[in-house]
Amino acid sequence: MRLEIEKRVDDLPWWAPAALSVGAVVLAFVVGGIIFKLIGGEPIRVFGFFIRNTFGSWPAFSDTLVKATPLIFTGLACTVAFKMKMWNIGAEGQLFMGAWFASFVVLFPLVSPETSRWIVIPLMMIFGMVGGGIYGFIPGWLKARYNVNEIITTLMLNYVAFEWVNYWIFDQWSDAGFQMSPTFAKNAWLPRLTDYARQFRAFSGITLHLGVIIALIAVVIVWWLLSKSQWGFEVKLIGDNPDAARYSGVHIKRNIILVLMVSGALAGLAGMIEVTGVVHRLQQQISPGYGFTGIIVAWLAKLNPVAVILVSILFGALIIASREIQPAGISQMLQGLILFFIISSEVFTRYKVKLVRNSAAVVGAD
Amino acid sequence: MEEKEALAVEMRNITIKFPGVLANDNVNLTLKKGEIHALLGENGAGKSTLMNCLAGINRPNAGEIWVDGQLQSFSSPKDAIKSGIGMVHQHFMLVPTQTVTENILLGLDNVGFFMNMRKYEQEIRELADQYSLHVDPEAYIWQLSVGEQQRVEILKMLYRGANILIMDEPTAVLAPQEIEGLMDTLRAMTERGKSIIFISHKLNEVKSIADRVTVLRKGKLTAEGLPMDDMDRKKLAELMVGRTVLFTVFKEENEPGDVVLDVQGVSALNKRGVPALRELSLQVRAGEILGIAGVSGNGQSELAEVITGLRECTGSITVNGEQMANAHPLKAIERGVAHIPEDRNKVGSSPNLSITENTIIKDYKEDPIGEGWQINFLKAAERASGLKDKYDILAPNVETMARKLSGGNLQKVILAREITTQPKLMIAVQPTRGLDIGAIESIQNLLLEQRKNGTAILLISEELDELVSLSDRLSVIHEGKIMGTIEDVENANIEEIGLMMTGEKVS
Ligand SMILES: Nc1ncnc2c1ncn2[C@@H]1O[C@H](COP(=O)(O)OP(=O)(O)OP(=O)(O)O)[C@@H](O)[C@H]1O
Ligand SMILES: [Mg+2]
Numbered sequence: 085m086r087l088e089i090e091k092r093v094d095d096l097p098w099w100a101p102a103a104l105s106v107g108a109v110v111l112a113f114v115v116g117g118i119i120f121k122l123i124g125g126e127p128i129r130v131f132g133f134f135i136r137n138t139f140g141s142w143p144a145f146s147d148t149l150v151k152a153t154p155l156i157f158t159g160l161a162c163t164v165a166f167k168m169k170m171w172n173i174g175a176e177g178q179l180f181m182g183a184w185f186a187s188f189v190v191l192f193p194l195v196s197p198e199t200s201r202w203i204v205i206p207l208m209m210i211f212g213m214v215g216g217g218i219y220g221f222i223p224g225w226l227k228a229r230y231n232v233n234e235i236i237t238t239l240m241l242n243y244v245a246f247e248w249v250n251y252w253i254f255d256q257w258s259d260a261g262f263q264m265s266p267t268f269a270k271n272a273w274l275p276r277l278t279d280y281a282r283q284f285r286a287f288s289g290i291t292l293h294l295g296v297i298i299a300l301i302a303v304v305i306v307w308w309l310l311s312k313s314q315w316g317f318e319v320k321l322i323g324d325n326p327d328a329a330r331y332s333g334v335h336i337k338r339n340i341i342l343v344l345m346v347s348g349a350l351a352g353l354a355g356m357i358e359v360t361g362v363v364h365r366l367q368q369q370i371s372p373g374y375g376f377t378g379i380i381v382a383w384l385a386k387l388n389p390v391a392v393i394l395v396s397i398l399f400g401a402l403i404i405a406s407r408e409i410q411p412a413g414i415s416q417m418l419q420g421l422i423l424f425f426i427i428s429s430e431v432f433t434r435y436k437v438k439l440v441r442n443s444a445a446v447v448g449a450d
Numbered sequence: 451m452e453e454k455e456a457l458a459v460e461m462r463n464i465t466i467k468f469p470g471v472l473a474n475d476n477v478n479l480t481l482k483k484g485e486i487h488a489l490l491g492e493n494g495a496g497k498s499t500l501m502n503c504l505a506g507i508n509r510p511n512a513g514e515i516w517v518d519g520q521l522q523s524f525s526s527p528k529d530a531i532k533s534g535i536g537m538v539h540q541h542f543m544l545v546p547t548q549t550v551t552e553n554i555l556l557g558l559d560n561v562g563f564f565m566n567m568r569k570y571e572q573e574i575r576e577l578a579d580q581y582s583l584h585v586d587p588e589a590y591i592w593q594l595s596v597g598e599q600q601r602v603e604i605l606k607m608l609y610r611g612a613n614i615l616i617m618d619e620p621t622a623v624l625a626p627q628e629i630e631g632l633m634d635t636l637r638a639m640t641e642r643g644k645s646i647i648f649i650s651h652k653l654n655e656v657k658s659i660a661d662r663v664t665v666l667r668k669g670k671l672t673a674e675g676l677p678m679d680d681m682d683r684k685k686l687a688e689l690m691v692g693r694t695v696l697f698t699v700f701k702e703e704n705e706p707g708d709v710v711l712d713v714q715g716v717s718a719l720n721k722r723g724v725p726a727l728r729e730l731s732l733q734v735r736a737g738e739i740l741g742i743a744g745v746s747g748n749g750q751s752e753l754a755e756v757i758t759g760l761r762e763c764t765g766s767i768t769v770n771g772e773q774m775a776n777a778h779p780l781k782a783i784e785r786g787v788a789h790i791p792e793d794r795n796k797v798g799s800s801p802n803l804s805i806t807e808n809t810i811i812k813d814y815k816e817d818p819i820g821e822g823w824q825i826n827f828l829k830a831a832e833r834a835s836g837l838k839d840k841y842d843i844l845a846p847n848v849e850t851m852a853r854k855l856s857g858g859n860l861q862k863v864i865l866a867r868e869i870t871t872q873p874k875l876m877i878a879v880q881p882t883r884g885l886d887i888g889a890i891e892s893i894q895n896l897l898l899e900q901r902k903n904g905t906a907i908l909l910i911s912e913e914l915d916e917l918v919s920l921s922d923r924l925s926v927i928h929e930g931k932i933m934g935t936i937e938d939v940e941n942a943n944i945e946e947i948g949l950m951m952t953g954e955k956v957s
Contacts (some may be wrong), residue, residue, distance in 0.1 A: 312824050317807070317814050325800040331760065331791060332811040333780030 098431055101386050109398065110122025115425075116418045128163035130409060138401035139401025146277070146292040149450045150362060152393075152400030154179070156299040157354035159385060159392040161216075165347040166387055167310060168323040170172065172344060173442075174223065175351040177245035178216040182352025183247050183359045185215025187265060187366040190272045191257050197269035200311035204271045208356055209298075214353015217345040219245065220424035226342035234344065242375070246368070253366055254282055274361040292418065295357035300393070307389040319343055353373060372403060373414025380419075395446060417422045453899065455720065457519070458614050458645040459535075464513035466499055467852070470846030473499040474510070475669040479647075481614065487635060488660035488678070490653075490690055493858025493888040494844035497649050498540060501616045505537035506530030517614070526556075530726045536607025537616040540884075542599050543793055546592040550574070550585055554593040554606045577608055579745035581638050582631070593722065596748055597628040604635065615639065617645045619857065621655060622884050625746045625912050647949055649887050651682045651858075665689040688954075691888045699894045699919055702902065704949045707736030710875050710906035711757065716775070717930075718749075718756050724754040727763065727930040734875070734906040739897070741921030741939070742910045745951050749930035750910045751792050754877045757781045757908070758789045769875055783812055788863060788873035790881045792806050795856075798864040801853035805845060806834040808852050809867045837866040842889070855886045869896055875901060879910045894920060918942060926950035 104393050117127035127405045158175045165172035186208040189195060224235035250263075257265040274293040281288035292442055310316040318339055322329040350438070356368045377399055385391035406415030452522050459481040466474040473496040477878050481487050492495050506524030508921075515522050517533045524530045544553050553569050571587040578585060591599060600620060617636075621629045636659065650656050656663070656678075663681060665673040672689045684829040687695040711734040720726035726749045734740045738786055744750055754760035757769075759779035764800055767775040769785050782789070791797040810819050810830045810918055821832050834848040841862045845855055852860060859885050868876070878897065882890045897920060911917050917924055918939055925935040926947055933950040936942045 172923070312827075314815055314820055314823055314825055317810075318824055321800055321803065321807075321811060324802045325796070327797050328800045328811065330779060331758075331797050333778065333783045335778070335780070 101433070102391070105315055105384055105386070105391075105395075105426060107162045108429045111229075111425045112418055112421035113171045116421050119417070130414070134401075134405050134409060138404050143290055144404075146290045148397060148404055149296055149398075150291055152396040153295045153361070154291075154354040154358055154374040155358065155377055155381055155396035155399055156288050156392055157302060157350050158374050160302055160389060161347045161350035161354070161375075163385065163387045163389060163392060164310070164319070164350065165343055166382055168314075168319045168339070168343045170224075170227075170340065170347070172223070172238050172342055172347050173319045173379060174219070174375070175347070175354075176371065177238070177242035177374065178219045178351035179350040179355040179358075180242075180245040180249050181219040181355070181369055182212035182216040183355030183358070183366060183370055184245075184252065184315040185258070185352065186212040186356035187359055189264055189267075190268050191366070195271075197271060199271055201271045201273075201275075205274065205360065208272060208360060209353065212296075212352045212356025213349040213438045214352070216348040216355065217350070220344035220346070220348020223343060224293065224341035226369060227344075228340045238344075249366065250368065250443070251278065253368070257264070257366065259365070267365050268360070273364055274357070274358055277329065278360070285371060287419055291362075292363035292366075295359035295361040298353070298357065298438045302353065303389050303393055304395050306350070310389065316343075319401045332373035351378070354378075364440075380423060384422075400415045456483055457481065458517070461500070461504060461515040462514045462516070463508045464500060464503065464515075466496070466503060466508070466510050466848075470482070472669050474503075474666075477513075477666065477671055478674055479664050480675050480751050481645050482662075483645055484640050484643050485661040486640060486648055486659055487650045487675070488656045488663040488688060489647055489666070490651075490656065490663060491666035492668075492690055492858040492882075493862070493889055494668075495886075496595070496669040497666060500617060500666070500855060501537060501647065501649065503537055503747070504530070505616055507537075512944075531607075531610050531612065534611060534613035534616070535616070536612030538600065538603040538607065538618065538620060539620045540602055540622075544591045544599055544602060545844045547590065549588055549590055550594075550602050551587045551589050552607075553602060554587075554609050558610070561880060571823060574605060574609065578605060579693065581608065581635050582643075583635055588780050588787060596623045597625065597631075598748075600624070600632070601635075604902070605895070616649075618649045619651070619884060620648070621650055621652060622857075627745065629655065648683050651884065651890075653686050653887065656790055657681065657683065658688070666776075667692060668852050687800055689945060690886065699891070699898060701898055701920070704902060704922075707904060709733050710770055711908065712738050712766070712768045713757070714766040716756055716763050716767060718752050718753055718755075718763035720831075722748075725930060729765070730927075732925060732932060732933055732935075734903045734908050737901055738876075738905050738922045739901050739907040739909050739920050741917035741924040742908065742927050743914060743917050743924060743947055743951060744912075744927035745835055746912055746925050750927060751879065752878045752930075753927070754789065754792070754908075754910060757875075757877055758787060786874035787875045788871050789869040790876070790878045792879040794861050794884075801862055802851055805829045805838065805843065805848045805850055805852065805863055806857070808863055809834045809837060812867065813871065831949035837863075837870065841866040842892075858886060858897060862884055862889065865893055865896075869900065872903070873900075873905055875906045876905050876912070878907060880912065881909070882911075882913070882916060890916075914944065914947065918944075928953045 095117065112400065117131065117165040120130065137144050139145050158179060161175045162172060189204065189211050195207065218240065222241060223234045225236045226232040226237055237338055253263050253265055259266040274295055276293045277287040277290040318334045321332065321334060323334055324338055326336060332345045354374055363370055381392060381395045381399060387393045402415050402419055407417060457480055461477065461479040464474050477500060489497050502508050504515060506529050508525045523531055525747050545556065551567060554574055556617055562938055571654065574587045583605055585598050585601045613736045620632060624632060639646060648660060660678050661674060663678055664675055664677045667690060678726045713730060713732050715729045715731055716727055717725065717729055719726040730739065730753065740748060752761055757774065758765055758779045759774065760784045764778055765775060766773065769787060772785060774782055775873060785867050800811065811820055832849055838845065838848055843862045844859050855863065865881060885954060887927040898908060909917065909920060921939050923935055923937055924942060926933045928951060933955060
């Protein structure tokens with residue numbers, strides 16, 4: 085008896101990608117548990133603790149959602165670009181530029197602390213998107229004009245963005261010599277549920293902010309763009325066959341720039357949401373690598389904007405776990421295992437694995 | 451038992467299913483040692499599928515494959531080649547940035563980490579000489595013509611020790627002279643005891659080269675290994691299509707109108723940076739078909755590209771008086787220029803998009819498909835279903851991805867899309883390449899219908915028969931120049947055309 089692998093000719097059923105992703109996650113937890121057991125831990129207790137601290141109560145779930153929110157944006161950012169096979173790995177830098185531009189509104193300042201929140205917040209959103217958009221424009225333009233590889237430029241620009249923000253928080257906007265800006269005035273804070281604790285007792289201590297709603301709106305818009313709009317069709321066509329796109333009269337260069345700008349704007353919004361919804365100031369710690377995790381999120385979600393929500397919640401929970409469970413490495417191990425099993429499961433989408441008994445008798449197992 | 455000895459291959463009761471398609475239904479095929487066996491059938495009849503299964507690319511759902519008297523079960527092309535079976539595909543599978551030798555060695559197990567390139571090159575040169583497959587082992591694939599690339603594919607299989615060679619529509623992409631060369635090679639191979647399965651839609655050529663013939667219709671056998679001597683073109687066509695095919699097109703008299711396409715003194719480089727068009731001029735009027743004859747690689751593809759905005763050029767190109775040279779491809783589309791491109795896979799279609807999506811790639815912004823910023827996919831699907839019926843496109847439904855279509859059916863999708871735009875000017879490059887005789891008949895009639903409706907048609911083809919039966923005027927292209935134009939095509943002197951194609955001026 086031996087195992088045989090052969091190329092798939094038929095299609096997988098529509099639910100197979102989702103089933104594989106879920107299977108990979110479950111397997112990662114099982115294997116992670118076994119490893120944990122082997123080194124003398126108590127996996128059941130730890131996973132129980134993990135579930136309780138991420139999904140077990142409203143405040144816990146709220147924390148998870150707060151971490152998931154920027155991931156939804158960066159996941160969407162990567163989804164849009166990857167659809168066109170533009171490998172934008174600079175969402176992290178675009179996030180920082182979005183945060184900087186948004187902070188600029190209140191730190192420069194363009195508005196006074198008395199200006200209405202309903203003016204300040206939309207203005208900061210626009211600035212965040214413009215900042216990320218500009219930061220997507222640069223690699224897009226270089227690619228369209230000089231055919232510079234976008235993987236390299238987007239990666240390098242990440243570091244430029246970190247230093248740019250550093251300069252401002254160390255020097256220009258430094259709060260009493262600390263490496264952070266002063267706290268924003270309240271009119272630049274996204275409304276949180278806890279702000280309404282006086283009216284609704286249950287909301288007290290729940291940090292969930294308006295960013296979640298904005299993220300869900302973004303999901304709907306991106307879904308519409310990619311699957312219903314003419315522009316989305318162009319993106320898909322260029323991604324699948326640029327020669328056919330050119331033959332069909334699609335402006336390829338224009339779209340290379342545009343897709344990276346849209347991607348950058350989405351990542352920029354993540355930065356704006358973090359500074360206005362969570363930390364309320366500009367500092368280096370606004371992102372534990374949301375931009376990089378967004379790449380994984382987009383990929384696990386198979387570039388499906390709706391699936392981005394679910395994957396983001398899972399990774400949001402893992403980020404919480406790395407804070408709550410010591411050592412933090414456990415959560416990182418789980419992330420690594422999930423990635424490992426997802427990549428491995430790709431094999432099943434392309435190949436069939438069969439058990440072959442000595443002769444020609446074949447036992448199928450897809 | 452003894453009978454089996456003489457058989458190179460025996461395929462028994464092969465059944466292959468795809469979702470929604472029964473591609474092969476209980477098919478038998480026997481290949482004798484040293485014979486050339488033709489495999490015929492309409493587009494989508496299941497020829498490529500059956501051969502892919504013999505070459506180990508996919509597995510039959512039922513049936514047996516015997517090779518040299520032994521039951522085989524291939525799970526990869528590697529297994530098949532071990533039993534001496536090699537396939538040259540409809541679409542080549544070579545790495546453009548590597549040399550001929552590197553491509554031939556690619557994937558071989560016994561090639562070490564350090565390679566003595568000289569030695570391999572010498573071996574390949576000798577092999578090539580034996581079968582008169584002339585190609586430079588040191589050349590890069592991207593430098594080669596289609597015909598040369600095909601020779602590399604054949605060499606690749608011979609180098610791997612193939613005794614049974616499957617050729618899937620090898621002549622569809624070749625110029626007439628190259629076809630002659632290929633036929634010589636095939637004969638040389640059978641003399642050395644190799645056996646060949648040969649797929650083609652060109653019945654004359656099949657008739658002249660093959661010993662026996664197997665015919666498929668909609669996945670089922672209609673002729674199993676009949677001797678070619680008992681066959682003629684008509685009989686073959688009937689076996690394939692199931693009805694009598696007339697082989698004639700009805701060209702009515704038609705008074706051409708105003709000049710639609712006016713090309714004056716156009717020069718352009720090809721993709722290798724070598725001049726491909728040299729001060730070329732021509733005109734096409736409304737309701738007229740201008741045929742362009744020539745040996746492939748003499749600027750035909752570049753001519754189509756400069757007119758449709760896909761290639762830069764110098765000189766003047768006007769469509770209905772408007773300058774089109776060096777404009778964005780969109781301008782040509784908007785001004786009603788349709789283009790059936792030479793390469794249906796790399797240019798004319800997008801593999802992972804559905805049939806529906808492939809039919810809207812040029813008018814997704816136009817009413818009724820485009821609605822504001824959206825695309826009305828319902829209307830698009832409706833229209834695509836209509837086209838599928840009208841053009842007889844064989845597929846489970848319009849959501850089927852383009853890459854799953856048979857070669858001919860993909861060509862039909864492109865034709866359907868381009869013809870339904872009701873163009874003012876149609877640039878048709880090898881429009882009937884890869885189509886079966888039934889489809890050729892209907893496409894040629896559709897082109898003539900376009901002509902009747904006043905479309906100006908530039909027909910670029912390597913099929914002289916097609917050019918002569920469709921064109922109102924016929925120009926011959928050689929090294930990027932028009933060598934001469936024949937006004938009275940019906941009484942054309944074929945020899946004279948042949949001479950012009952090789953570059954001789956005929957007054
Ligand atoms: N991977 C696939 N998935 C689904 N259907 C397929 C696939 N490959 C082929 N088919 C279908 O199987 C049928 C037979 O296709 P095949 O390519 O064998 O035709 P063919 O005889 O070679 O035609 P042509 O002369 O046009 O090349 C077609 O209906 C085609 O759409
Ligand atoms: Mg075929």
